[in-house]
Amino acid sequence: MKEEIISVGIDIGTSTTQLVFTKIILENMASGARVPKIKIVGKEVFYRSDIYLTPLLNQREIDAESIKKIIKSEYKKSGVEVKDVETGAVIITGETARKENAREVLNALSGLAGDFVVATAGPDLESVIAGKGSGAMDFSEKNNTTICHFDIGGGTTNISLFDKGEIMDTTCLDIGGRLIIFKDENLEISYIYEKYLKLIENLDLKSLKVGSKAKLEELKILCRHLGYMLLETLNLKEKSIDYKELITYKDFMGSFISEYVSFSGGVADYIYNESTDNKFIYYDIGIILGEEIKKIFENENIKTTKAGETIGATVVGAGSHTTEISGSTITYTTNSFPFKNIPVIKLTPADELLEKGEFKEKLCKKIDWFKISGDDQLVAIGLTGKKNMKYSEISNLYKKLYAALFNVKKLIIVIEHDVGKVLGQGLILQYPKGTEIICIDGIKLTDGDYIDLGRPLGNGSVLPVIIKTLVLNY
Numbered sequence: 001m002k003e004e005i006i007s008v009g010i011d012i013g014t015s016t017t018q019l020v021f022t023k024i025i026l027e028n029m030a031s032g033a034r035v036p037k038i039k040i041v042g043k044e045v046f047y048r049s050d051i052y053l054t055p056l057l058n059q060r061e062i063d064a065e066s067i068k069k070i071i072k073s074e075y076k077k078s079g080v081e082v083k084d085v086e087t088g089a090v091i092i093t094g095e096t097a098r099k100e101n102a103r104e105v106l107n108a109l110s111g112l113a114g115d116f117v118v119a120t121a122g123p124d125l126e127s128v129i130a131g132k133g134s135g136a137m138d139f140s141e142k143n144n145t146t147i148c149h150f151d152i153g154g155g156t157t158n159i160s161l162f163d164k165g166e167i168m169d170t171t172c173l174d175i176g177g178r179l180i181i182f183k184d185e186n187l188e189i190s191y192i193y194e195k196y197l198k199l200i201e202n203l204d205l206k207s208l209k210v211g212s213k214a215k216l217e218e219l220k221i222l223c224r225h226l227g228y229m230l231l232e233t234l235n236l237k238e239k240s241i242d243y244k245e246l247i248t249y250k251d252f253m254g255s256f257i258s259e260y261v262s263f264s265g266g267v268a269d270y271i272y273n274e275s276t277d278n279k280f281i282y283y284d285i286g287i288i289l290g291e292e293i294k295k296i297f298e299n300e301n302i303k304t305t306k307a308g309e310t311i312g313a314t315v316v317g318a319g320s321h322t323t324e325i326s327g328s329t330i331t332y333t334t335n336s337f338p339f340k341n342i343p344v345i346k347l348t349p350a351d352e353l354l355e356k357g358e359f360k361e362k363l364c365k366k367i368d369w370f371k372i373s374g375d376d377q378l379v380a381i382g383l384t385g386k387k388n389m390k391y392s393e394i395s396n397l398y399k400k401l402y403a404a405l406f407n408v409k410k411l412i413i414v415i416e417h418d419v420g421k422v423l424g425q426g427l428i429l430q431y432p433k434g435t436e437i438i439c440i441d442g443i444k445l446t447d448g449d450y451i452d453l454g455r456p457l458g459n460g461s462v463l464p465v466i467i468k469t470l471v472l473n474y
Contacts (some may be wrong), residue, residue, distance in 0.1 A: 002027045002041065006080065008088035008112075010071065012105065015154025015178050016266065017054045017067060019074045021047040021085075040469070047078040051266075061101045064108040071112055082112055089470055093126045093153075123158060123172035123248050124369035127151065129470075131160035131167070132448060134264040135308025141165025147305070148234060148258035152267035152289070154178035155193075156248060159233055161256060166348060167447065168256070170369075171233065172248035175226050177267045177286025180208070180219075185280050187214040199225065199242055219285055223292040230293065231300065234258060253365075261297070262307045270294070272306050326463040327442030331424025334410075334436035337455040339378075341468070342412060343370055344449040346382040352397065360404040378410055382445035385417035394419055398426035410436040414451070414465075416444045440465070 002025055009020045025042035055066035075082065092105060130151035131137050140147045140162040151158040157175040161168045179193035189210050192200070200208045203225060205218040229246065231237045235255050244251075263271050270290025279287045297304055345366045354362060363381070370377040381401070386393075405411060411431070415423060424439030431437065438453065443465050445451070454464035 005086040006084050008080075008085050010088065010090045010109070011093075012062065012067065012090065013054060013093045013153055014156070015054060015176070017052045017070060019049040019071060020045055021078055021080055047080065049074040049077070062105065064101075064104040067105060068108040068112075071109060075112070085112070088112075091129060093129075123156065124170045126156075127158035127160040127170035127172060128167055128369065128447065130158050130264055131162060133308075134262060136160065136262045137162045137165055137167065139260070139262070139305065139307040143260075145260060146256070146258045147260040147262055147307070149262045149264070149307070150230060150233075150268075152176065152263060152265040152271075152293075154266065154284075154286070157230070157265075159252075161252065161258060169252045169254075171250065171252045173229065173233070173243075174246045174248055175229065175289075177282070177289055178284045180214075180222075180285045182214070182280060182283045184283065185278075187216075187219075187280065188212070189214055195245060196222070198245065202242070216279075219288050220292060223285060223289040224296070226289060227293040227296045231296065234261070234302075236300065236302075260303045260305050262305050263293075264308075267293070271297070271304075324443055324465050324467065325457070326440040326465055327418055327420055328458070328461045329418055329421035330438075330440040330461075330463065331421050331428065332438045332440075332456070332463070333428060334438065336436065337453060337463075339412070339451075339453040341450050341452065342378055342380045344380050344382050344414075344445045344447065344451060345369070346445055346447040346449075347384075349384045349386070352383060352385070354400075356400050356403050359400045363401075363404045378412070380412040380414050380445070380451055381405075382447075382449075383413065383415040385415045385419050385423075385441075387417055389417065389419050391422070394422050395426060398423055398430060401427065402430035406430075408435070411438070412453070413437075413439040414443050414445055415439070415441045417441060438463075443467070 005024050005026065007022045007024050009022065011018050011020075023044045023046055024040055027041045052070055055063040055070075057063045090105065090109065092101075131149040134149055134151065136147050136149035139145075141164055144164055146161065146163045149160045149162070151160075153176050155174070155176040155178060157173045159171045159173065161170070174193065174195055179196055180189060181191040182188060183190040189208065189212055192208065192210055200222065203221060205222060207213065207215040207218050208222065225242070228237060229240070229243045232239045232243045233252070235257070239251075267286050267290040270287050271294045275287055275291050281287070345363070347363065347366075351359065351362050367379060370379055383397075385397075401413070411427065413420075413423065413427070418441050420439050420441030424437060427437050427439060440463055445467065448470055450468040450470070452466040452468070454466070456463055
């Protein structure tokens with residue numbers, strides 16, 4: 001039996017904010033009297049808001065009340081009633097992804113949707129979401145290839161590398177369309193991003209200073225310089241001191257060769273499409289930056305593909321609420337249920353076989369995706385395991401998990417194969433008394449999922465698990 005629900009996706013970035021309403025068609029794929037297994041079988045975006053400049057209180061906080069007014073006005077324009085919206089997702093990115101600020105936004109938006117999934121995305125998670133939402137990850141899987149995706153927004157360029165559908169690495173550069181802002185179309189500069197001042201000095205671009213009228217040719221020289229740094233990301237040019245200065249906080253872990261590249265974000269429209277006559281309609285350098293990147297990549301004969309969306313809400317909602325029951329061989333040492341909207345970090349079977357040092361490095365790197373301002377966020381670690389695991393293999397796994405996560409006070413492990421009880425009991429032996437440990441099996445997860453864990457059922461032998469999948473716009 002199919003069911004149609006309305007989901008709202010709200011994308012709040014450093015520069016722009018957008019809302020999308022989507023009809024999502026769900027179908028129960030379970031047969032007979034089995035536990036319902038609801039999957040998405042169709043989706044249709046039926047309303048897309050205007051793209052707004054994100055209202056800011058200061059350089060690091062958004063104006064939550066103004067966001068609320070924008071969202072309310074778009075509900076009214078769309079004709080969608082709040083009571084009709086059953087679910088939704090808010091993705092908060094860039095400089096707006098601050099823990100306290102995200103909470104304010106949530107409070108302001110409370111009541112405007114059903115069960116919200118909320119992701120406050122740091123640079124790594126933002127890169128992953130953009131790569132998935134643009135269709136780059138799907139492209140790499142379907143074509144059995146590598147692709148490096150550049151999401152070029154107002155303040156940063158989030159970069160993700162995919163190989164055959166797997167996320168391999170992420171980085172982020174302080175390259176964006178609104179890092180130089182003009183007072184008006186006469187090109188009087190009102191703002192220059194601090195890191196660009198040194199670049200401008202090194203390039204001897206004398207007109208590029210706050211209060212001066214910028215020369216078009218000097219803006220092109222700067223944007224061309226920024227565009228060449230994307231080639232440095234791809235290891236097609238040696239990494240310069242300027243490149244290293246513009247790394248947001250860390251570069252790719254190693255060198256690689258990518259067969260394809262793709263772009264999304266506001267600047268991407270001017271990489272893929274013919275430019276507008278008015279280069280400064282947004283009072284920034286976004287259009288010029290897009291034009292210069294386009295020329296560079298064409299001249300270098302780099303394989304560029306348009307995997308899907310360019311600008312638009314990365315997320316269109318949270319439609320798949322797959323309700324499952326854990327296996328009965330589980331372990332938990334807490335009664336703090338329920339847990340809601342816990343983001344999932346999925347390790348691949350190959351990751352699980354890594355030696356202790358590499359395993360720790362891989363897992364901690366993925367956990368860092370969810371760190372905002374250095375603060376840890378509770379996550380669920382998704383594992384696969386294998387059939388008929390030997391005790392020595394399980395022991396090796398729980399010891400590696402402890403080595404990577406020895407300082408946590410709360411640990412949620414979800415493993416697909418039937419070893420949750422033994423794995424959980426092994427973890428209990430490793431951790432100090434009082435550590436909250438939940439280790440369940442019989443559940444398959446993927447990166448980008450969120451889970452709810454309900455109160456134990458069946459005399460405490462199983463846990464209800466709701467798996468929420470972000471519905472991405474590609």
